[in-house]
Amino acid sequence: MAADDTAPARAWRVVLERIEGDLLDGRLAPGDRLPPERELAATLGVGRSSVREALRVLEVMGLIRTGTGSGPTSGAIIIATPRGGLAALLRLQVAAQGFPLSDVVATRLLLEQWVVGTLAESGAHDLSDVRATLAAMDDTTLTAEEFLALDAQLHLGLAEASGNAVVAASMAGLRTAIESYVQAGAARIPDWDAAATGLRAEHRGILQAIDAGEADLARSLVHDHITGYYAAAGLTRD
Known part of the structure; x- marks a missing residue:
């Protein structure tokens, strides 16, 4: 039987x-x-x-x-476009709470430091979509939820600009988890307006380092950007 x-x-x-x-x-x-x-x-x-x-x-x-x-x-x-499938599978795992937050953050650091370093070193990239997203984030009437949705799009845009389909698919799959924890963390930040101003400046610093071809600086800035928000939002490792 x-x-x-x-x-x-x-x-x-x-x-x-x-x-x-x-x-x-x-x-x-x-x-x-x-x-x-x-x-x-x-x-x-x-x-x-x-x-x-x-x-x-x-x-x-x-x-x-x-x-x-x-x-x-x-x-x-x-077909030769498995990216959507990989992203979908990651999203399902995230939805089922299969990944601890600390693992999501650690993976972000690995992926995004590689992304910005590669963009800075290559010099051949199109960041027009990323710049458009950053410009949209300058709207001071955005709610924290709207701002952070654009924030997630900006980071995904950088990954897509790197030209690495696996990295872009991984970031797309983790986007839901990233948005979820940054949204939850926003409620713990006492002065959101000041925090948003700081995040805008950090994004611009990362793009400036990429444009200048300063890979080490770009990697350092994106590391501090991610871990800084994690700490400011009072998120705890699980």
């Missing part, structure tokens, strides 16, 4: 493992179409329902796109 109960769960994993192996071995590549459900089921010795379950997982992960009907857009096609 126990073996029968676990068989369906194992079956769809067989499909995932086969597709993963084909990708790693080069038998499948972005743009290729997966075999039809019936063929996959017969080849792997699993039911079509297990194949469909595996395809749903792959679609959520951003590794395939499925189309109905017949013709060139039908069936399951390997």
Whole structure:
């Protein structure tokens, strides 16, 4: 009875493992179409329902796109844009409180210090969206919630400008957690207006260091920016 109960769960994993192996071995590549459900089921010795379950997982992960009907857009096609899937999986883990706050902050430090350092060293980047977000944050009528939503967008914009899709996807996936803890922390800051003024200045300092190609300074400033807010908001490590 126990073996029968676990068989369906194992079956769809067989499909995932086969597709993963084909990708790693080069038998499948972005743009290729997966075999039809019936063929996959017969080849792997699993039911079509297990194949469909595996395809749903792959679609959520951003590794395939499925189309109905017949013709060139039908069936399951390997795509080369897994970023959305990675971000979605991270958001789900965050929503389920699977990551301690201290781990989120530590990961931010790792990612964002790399981001600003890389931007400063490369000199080839487009920060127009980041500058537009920073300009929007100058509006003194913004509520703390509105300001911090823009703050999260600014940091995500820097990650996207770095050109590293994995880093950008990671930051996108952590954005909900970042916004959540900075919003909660704002309520603990006695003088929000002064804090917002300080955050604007810190953002500008980080951008100036990037523009000047001063990678070490940019990394130091973004470290102090993140940990400074963490401390000012009275957030405790869990």
